[in-house]
Amino acid sequence: MGIDKMVIGIVVVLVLCLVLFVVIRNKKERKKLEHKLNEPDTRPERHKETE
Secondary structure (H helix, E strand, O other): OHHHHHHHHHHHHHHHHHHHHHHHHHHHHHHHHHHHHHOOOOOOOOOOOOO
């Protein structure tokens, strides 16, 4: 029974680490996206040359 509890404990810790990793990564990606969407679009418009 001791080994079963140990294995379950290891699995629980690994799942918690995975969830924490995903949450932190999501926060970083959200900040990047918000920054990208909030910055002004200063690129000049391209017009097709007429012949």
